[in-house]
Amino acid sequence: MSVLVYTESLKGKLKKNAFEVASYAYKVAQDLGTTVTAVTFNAQDDATLGTYGVSKVLKITNDKMDTFNAKAYADALSQAAKAEGAKVIILSSSSDTKFLAPILATKLDAGYVPNVVAAPDSTSPFVVKRTAFSNKGFAHTEISSDVKVIGVSNNAYGVVENNVSATVEAFNPSLTDGDFAVKSVEVDRVSGKVTIADADIVVSGGRGLKGPENWGMIEELAQVLGAATACSKPVSDLGWRPHGEHVGQTGKPVASNLYIAVGISGAIQHLAGVSASKVKVVINNDPEAPFFKAADYGIVGDAFEVVPKLIEKLKEFKAQNA
């Protein structure tokens, strides 16, 4: 009755969030007096999970699962949960995982709570703290079902080292044709760029930038910082930037360590979507912009003057600290 954790990988390599969910699972296992079992799909570097508290890895190797498939992955995870007698299953908040989580929970008759931001308040009764109302509030939610599925928010618990030695065992779930009834035809993933979901730093531009032709400096600022680029809702509605970059209440949530907003006034819906970021910087020429009330650091000034200066200073800083 170990705690089961689904550790995601991409192209054979575990993702950063895999180490965060493993760290969280270790904390829950400690509270419950048990150990952590991780499930991996076609990952090459499973053994590194021991560093984050995983005692056992159920390693799935299957060519059909090279591309993510929500139903097949959920089926495999539910079989692993049953084999381990797991009562608590820990997941991340990536878009793939949010796709499979409700399928998995239903297969296991489990209560599912996503967007969890802290270690459980208590394990008996089992209560977790999660965001609600698009980050405008928190709920302390009790899960009363026998099996529990918990989705941990990105960057909320953090990666914690707890060295144990991990044993790796092959696991072969039995899958049906029905598991693959939704087929991936084509994956169009921007390569060489940090995604908003994985980013430690996000640089975001708003209508204050006046037009899509002015995004060069946002891209450059992001590049210097190793950051992902994002935008406000009006910018995506105007077609200046792709929808995938829209952050806010109806767009993507942001939970980065640093969020830099350039030329974004800070509508309540935008602030809600980015409020989980730890440190927020705003650059805007309007001192009355609502974002200044929600930010940690601010510069009242013309973005077209401030951003190039900031890029220059950051380059100097990077050169000195390289």
Add this chain to the structure above:
Amino acid sequence: MKILVCISNVPDTTSKINFTEGDTKFDTNGVQFVINPNDEFGLTRAMWFKEKQGATVHVATVGGAQTEPTIRKALAIGADEAIRVNAEPKDGFFVAKQLAEVVKNGGYDLVIAGRESIDYNGGMVPGMLATLLDMNFVNTCIGLEIEGTQATALREIDGGKEKLSTSLPLVIGGQKGLVEESDLRIPNMRGIMMARQKALNVLEPVDAPQLTKDEKFDKPAPKGAVKLVSPDNVGELVDLLHNEAKVI
């Protein structure tokens, strides 16, 4: 093709969020309720299937009588019929069980729900519904085409998109991209008048267990004042981010 669009009745995106009864309930005082934005993108796409491919569109919600103005709005936008399951939504699984009953009895080929509601952000109803009914499922759907019983869907993934092929019956967790913001429709007077004539069937709920319960709510701690840096001294910001905030 028979389509069911699942509608959640949620506080308008500009609402101030407060809690009441010892922080155990959401305070609805002074709050304007609307169609959940993710559901409205789906409803608008369903209207396209109605107009271009002759689909029949029903809408369903799980909620008390107070949700009827929201569901009437969906009828005014152009849905043919509405269903309200007369129960307070206890949790995502409870809602999925109620909707599963509606889908089973209504023989729908396509169910469109929002990827998540903007109030409780559970994001679980479409996936649970699909699993309960053993229907195909695509989440975070940003594009959908149907030819006969074949479906081609685009899904937003972290850092890009994925094209998927599947078949009906299908459940979609939709969002912006299914249609654009500019495609959303404001009901006109004719639509509003016609909506009054359309059927709004009230069904009693089926038994379903409650698996999760929000025991208590709280709000984020108030933010300290912003620290302003002069635009002539941008280096200070770099310094603060490195030495004080320790994020670079």
